Structures are given as C-alpha cells and as structure tokens.
Amino acid sequence: MTLAPSRDSGSPTGSAAAGSASGRSGAAYDRADWASAFRNVLGELDRVPLNAVRGTIPPDLAGTLYRNGPGRLERGGHWLHHPFDGDGMITALRFEAGQAVLTNRFVRTEGWLEEEAAGRFLYRGVFGSQKPGGLLANAFDLRMKNIANTHVVRLGDQLLALWEASSPHALDPDTLETRGLTLLDGVLGKGEAFSAHPRFDPGHHGEPRMVTFGVKAGPRSTIRLMEFAASGPRAGQLLADRHDSVAGFAFLHDFAITPRYAVFLQNAVAFNPLPFVAGLKGAAQCLASKPGEQGHFLIVPRPGATAAGDSAAEPTAPIVVPAPEGFVFHHLNAFEDAATGELVVDSIFYDDFPSIDPGVDFRAVDFDTLPAGRLVRTRIDLEHRTAASTVLEERCCEFAMVNPERQGLDARYGWTAVAECERGNAPLQAIEKLDLHTGERRVWSAAPRGFVSEPVMVPRPATATSAPRAEDDGWVLNLVWNGARCASDLVILHAADLSEQAVLELPLAIPYGLHGSWAPLG
Template sequence: MTAAGTAQVDAAARAAAPAYDRDDWASAFRNVGVELDGVELTTARGAIPPELRGTLYRNGPGRLERGGHWVHHPFDGDGMITALRFAGGQAQLRNRFVRTEGWLAEEQADRVLYRGVFGTQKPGGVLANAFDLRLKNIANTHVVRLGEQLLALWEAAEPHALDPDSLRTRGLSRLDGLLKPGEAFSAHPRFDPGHHGGPRMVTFGVKTGPSSTIRLLEFASADQPGTAGQASVKAGQVLADSSHRFKGFAFLHDFAITPNWAVFLQNAVAFNPTGFVLGQKGAAQCLSSKPGEAGQFWLIPREGGTQAGRQPLQIPAPEGFVFHHLNAFEDAATGELVVDSIVYPDFPSIAPGVDFRAVDFDTIPAGQLLRCRLDLAAGTARSELLEPRTCEFAMVNPARVGLEARYAWMAVTEAEQGNAPLQAIEKLDLATGERRLWSAAPRGFVSEPVMVPRPGATAGASSTQVSSAEASAAEDSAAGASAAEDSGWVLCLVWNGARCASDLVILDAASLAEVAVLELPLAVPHGLHGSWAQA
C-alpha cells in the first residue's frame, strides 16, 4: 500500500474511533464527599475578566450511591448546589447539598429509603417496592435566584429555599401560600427580560392525567418602582396566575415564552403506571412514545399581552420528542410563532437492568436543533433542521428570550455525526448558519453553557432577517445591535477525566476563544441546569 493510501486508512480509522474514553466519561458519576465554604480559586490558564461580577449557580445530583446501593439513573441523585462567585478578577467556590426531608432521613439511616422517578428501587426487590408510591423531593434539577431567595427546583413538587450566599437550606417553600403541599412547580422557568414593563420569572406547574391542567405563574424577578396610580413591586411578588385544562396526558419539562404566548409541547407519549405501582419500574420508565402520532403545541395567552383573554390554541406538532427548547419568538413579517427546540426521534430512556455508566450511546436517540413555524390562523406547523450535530442545553442571550435572536450557544458532541457524550461548546449564527466550536475532547466533557452578557452591552433588534451578505458585512465591521448580542462570556463546568475533577471554563461569547480555566478542588458529577445572578 502506498504512503498516501496508508494515510487515508489512518484518517478513516481516526474518524471512526470515538473521541472519548468511556471510563473518563463514567468517572464523573460519584458521590461528592465534601462541602466547601468560600474556597478562593486561582486560574490554571488565562485571567478572570474583572467585569465578570456575580454568581454562577449550578444544580445536579451529588449523591448517587448509599450503602453500596447505586441509583438506577443519575437523575435520581440528591441535589447539590455549586456556587462560583466572581468579583474583581477573583473567584470563590462553595458547594452544599440541599437538606431535603428525604436527604436528611437517608443520611441518618445510611440507607436508601425511597424509590426514584427514573427507576431507582429500594433494596429488597419487588416486594419491598410494590405499592410504595412515595417520591423523595430531590431538589436536583435547577437553581434560580428570585428576590432574596435561591430556589432549588425539582419539577414534581415544591421548591426548596436556600440562602443565596451560604447555600444553607431554609426549608421547603410554598411561596407564601401560593402552592399547595406537594404541588408541582416547574424546574425550568423562563426569564422574561421586560416584555411587560419589568423583568419576570415565568413558570408553570402541571397536574397530569387523562386530562392535564397547566398552572401558569409569573413573578417579578426584580424590584420595580411604582408609577402613577400603581404601587411598587418587590422581587418574588406574583403578577399573574392562571390555570388551563387540556385533553391528554402531559409530560412537560420545559416550555418557551414570547411577549404574548406561553408555548408548551405535549409530547406524543403514553403513561401506564402498572409497572410503577407493582414495584417493577420507576414512574418515568412507564412512559412510552406513540409511534405515528403527533404531539400538540399548547399555546396559552399571557396576561398583559395582546392575546390576553383569548382561549388557548392547540396545533399538531411534527413527530419527535422534546425535553428542551432554545427560544421562541413572533415573526412580524409572516405572522408565525417560531419555536426552536432540541428534538429526539424517540423518548430516550434507560431500561431496567441497564447500568447507566455503561450505556451504549449508539443505541440512544440523539437530539438535534429544529425550528418549527406555527401558522396560528391555519393551525399548522412546519419544521426545518438548524443543527444536525447532536446537541443539548441550548440558550440565547438572556435579553433576547422571547424575541428573535441572532446567536445560540449549546453543548454538542465532538463528532459531527452520531451520538456520543457532549464534549464541545458551539456558537451557532441562526442567520447565516456559521458555527464556532470550543472543544474539551478527548478527556473533557461539558455541561450546560451559561451565556453572561457583558455589563453595558445591549442586545438590540435582531438581524436574522437580513441577507447572508449583509449579515457577513455587519459581522466584519462589528457594527449594529447584533455585535452587542454576543458580547460577553460563556461559563461552563467541564468534567476533566485526566484530573477526575471539574474545571470551570470561561469563553469569549463572540469568538469562543478560551479566556480562563479554573481547576476546581471538587469533583462535580454530570448534572443538569444552572443560572447566573448578576452582582
């Protein structure tokens, strides 16, 4: 064989080989054995921007094993909050478990006392689990700041309130009596940047069954001074509260907002609780997709918007399963409502008897970013592919939530095709399709990226409707509002398989150039969602 032929074979072999070691990826699944309190950090590379002032909060499972008994799925692990506080070019680290009732009881007993939604069973087999329908509020999915409270969220029950500085658990919060005991409160709120006069946290709760009820709630997310004839508003004050009933079972983790609509996607799934009741499965394992059936977009008018008082709309959705949406906006040119979502061809689940640490990624459905255009008058939807690479955890500049955005940031696979662990951060230009990539491969694995706007930058009117040539010229000259939209940083926790610990990576949001890397004295398992609270 010629040298050229050998080179071609070697290149093909490298392309076919995974860019990761499964043991590196799986090494993140461990118990966190320490709670650090205000540890000062130094950068391993680069420097922390002095303008970066605030706290990155992140939630995820920190306890995955107890008494030798492992959870069946990491989503059943106990919630642990990690906080990285930035000021004056310095950083400080703090982490603490959420002291839920179940966590405290299991800590005292030193054994598993509860079943998990995603298949974790108590020791003792089917007889020990049958007809025990109690669920532990594990507070492990998201963490957000609302006024003077930090809320640890788990979507099947009430939030837990924490001290924003010390992370100490204040207790279960029913938001001044707004929630009933055990009432579901979403783990995926959306932050309205000010479509109705001031910033709001928009969230929901869902009660499922043959018919499902969505409770839509809006809270002031910052203090707002009073105006003529109106009293001042305090952060955390409820501003809107409405309930809406729809036919069919609803599995809803995320939703999207525009100035006038709250957008939900009812996935085409069925729920048969028999296996859960009989102690054979977790509740989430009782979900199954309905091949050939379409989901439904449920569109609820927001109070204060131009559609307030109108009945909710239902529009058939294209096939696919959605956990997370990127964003939604109202297209003034076409009159359509546009929803960008990460769509899976089927519901991804881990069957009983499968070790999640040894899962075969080739057998798991891969998510891709799709845009769906809803014609509200005709009641129809059409979709197009925005990003073919496997991706998850996407976001836009917080100032563009509910509006047309130019840029998106997301976690993606290193390989352009096929499913694999998430090892890179991508910036996608939604107007031109241009992509920039920062990779942690081969031994690094990324979590959800959080885009933090540069103080003083204003993400003004989007330029997604200009031509590609015009967009390129605007980018080259760094002029216009679109240049401000990607002014800031992307923060991301990365599992470093070489160190068996976590790194915090700071990237320039525009170029994805590496600004700084902080090697944390802490091993944070692969987790879920986080948020930024500006100082």
C-alpha cells in the same frame, strides 16, 4: 486534558484517545473518562478561593454562577439506577473584581436528612432506582422523595432549588444553607408541582419577570401558568396566574416564551402506572411514545395578549397546533416573526423518548442505541394552525440558550453543548456557537478527555458610558469534567468567538449536573 481553541464551521478539535469507545459516527472518546464523573460528592466547601491555571478572570464578570445536579449516587454500596435520581447538590461560583470563590452544599431535603441518618436509600426514584430489599420492598411504595436536583434560580432574597414534581426548596443565596420547603407566600399548595424550567422575561411587560408553570397530569391534564416579579422590592410577588385544561397526558419539562405567549410542546406519550405500582419500574420508565400519534404545541396567551382571530382582551383557551414528529425535553427560544406573522420555536428534537431500561447500568449505556438530539426550528401559522419545521443543527446537541436579554425575541446566536462527532449520538464534549441567521458555526472542544455541561451565557454588564453591546458580547461559562484529573474545571470562554478566557481547576469532583443560572451582583 488539552482544551482546544475554537474553530470555524464546527470542525472537530480533539483527537481520539487510546482505548476509547467508537460510535457509528466514527468519533471516539474514552468511556472510562466519561464514566469517572459518576461519583459521590464527599465534602462541602465554603468560599474556597480559586485561581486561574490558564488565562485571567475578567474583572467585569461580577455575580454568581449557580449549578444544580445530583451529588449523591450511592449509599451503603447501593447505586442508583439513574443519576437523575440523585440528591441535589448546589455549586456556587462567585466572581468579583477578577477573583472567584467556590461554595457547595447539599440541599437538606427531608428525604436527604432521613437517608443520611439511616445510611441507606429509603425511597424509590422516579427514573427507576429501587430501595434495597428487592421487589417486596418496593411494590406499592408510591412515596416520592423531593430531591431538589434539577435547577437553581435566584428570586428576590431567595435561591430556589427546583424539582418539577413538587415544591421548591428555599436556600440562602450566599451560604447555600437550606431554609426549607417554600410555597412562595401561599401561591402553591402543599406538594404542588412547580416546574424546574422557569423562563426569565427580560422586560417585555415593563419589568423583568420569572414565568413558570406546574402540571397536574392525567387523562386530562391541567397546566398552571404563573408569572412573578423578578427584581426590585416586588421580587417574588405573583403578577399573573391562569389554569388551562388540555386533553391527554401532558409530560412537560420545558417551555418557551414570547412577549404574548407561553409555548408548550405536549409530546405524544402515554403513561402506564402499573409497573410503577408493582415496583418493577420508576414512574418515568412508565412513559412511552404513542406510535403513529403526533404531539401538539399548546400556545397559551400571556396576560394582555390576544390570540390570532380573537378580539377578546384576555383569551381563555390555548391555541393547539400539531407538532413535528419526535420528542422534546428542551427548547432554545421562541419569538414572534413580525415580517411573516408566524410564531417561531427552536427546540431540541429526539426521534423517540430516550430512556434507560431496567437492568442497564447507566455508566455502561450504549450511546448508539439512544436517539440523538437535533436542533429544529418550527414556524407556526397561528391563523391556520399549521406548522412547518427545518433542521438547524444535525449534530447531537443539548442544553441550549440565547443571550438572556433576547429571551422571547429573534435572537441571532445560540450556545449549546454538542457531541465531538458530527453525526450520531455520543457524550457532550464541545460548546457550539450557532448563528441562527446565517448557519455559521464555531466550536470549542474539551475532547478527548473533557466532557461539557450546560453552557451559561453571561452578557457583559452595561455601564452609563459604554457603547451599545453586541448580542454576543460577554462570556460563556461551563463546568467541564476533566477525565485526566478526575475533577471539574470551570472554563470561561469569550461568547463571540469561543476563545478561551480562563480555566479554573476546581478542588471538587462534581458529577454531571442538570441546569444552572447566573445572578449578577447587586
């Protein structure tokens, strides 16, 4: 695989591979290369040293990149219907003094242990995976296996493997050994939903916080907003907690924060549980957009905030504002515009809820039939409760982030995974840096045979003698599926210009993952 250098203005950097599949955009990729990443992880490694095959590991990159994602997609010859139903596997890449080591380990959930012993799947999956045995084996079996496969974050002396439909699993941050389910010192009830998308407040309220939520969905839904101390001796201590009841079924995967608000987008979707109960579909396949209906922003005041037009010190009700048409999984960031008084939210919008129907092999999915994600900026007038949106990026994108020190503030730069083609839907093969103030773009591409994952931006560490750092001073870390060698690479890019710092070929084939995080040393 040739990993091309960055180019300006979002120009494609890879050429089409022979025998590749073409979408409506005309861009090409090799479907066999893309599909080759869907496999089982066959081993667990412990602190295996890694060497850069190109470039050098920056000596001041010090910490651990944690990644989570499905690592088990098949048992006993039976393949899952959707990779998001796969058991969680954590990868840890630890950097210190210009050296790197790799550790990976499956999360020892109760369901994983049961199925390992049985040698077959014993549970249905939320995204449509069925147990062997056909309809009779699946109908009326409403049990859910906590697969702990969506995100992984460090909170105090614990590493949390997250799956938003239930409780987190606590792991040892160094060995990745599973300590077991955690209710966070009694904060959570048994089996209570706990988001897989926490946001880390860098210190808007005097100290770093992990802000997160849980949802109990139904005809009326309850959103629980929680804030935990994220550093020091109080790390993991609950600092704030509130519950809000909202009308309608709330499907919420992500949210955004500002110093004063937690911002949710309640998509206009309905849930019909009957096909799930009957064993015909997974729970997520029972979601469908409501034609002609509009979603809503739910703007929940954080502790100490005052809503527009509300003189109370602690307002009790969320602000509800109609949202633009479309469906949102992920947000890039949000901030309060001091010049206009507006709340600004940057989100990845799809024209409709993307789903894989029963009977469709996810390895053979037709990208042209799925909506492409676009980065959209919404400006919300809190006083009049109106919103106006503009498209920031038409290119198909997902998994966006800002410098974590600018979380909740007016960030100038965003880094996101994008398709190689300029228009239409296709696998994610490039990393884009977008100047959110000017619209300038830079793109690093892994095409034609590489496929990227969520970029993680790591700011360069500050020192007592260092000059003030630029917002884009640091690195972007990315796990890339290398179709040429059917294994994974860790690519380190300079965050400022996306030039290549180092490429590490991993002795491991890691399937496409979901989310990850960076934990600095110390």
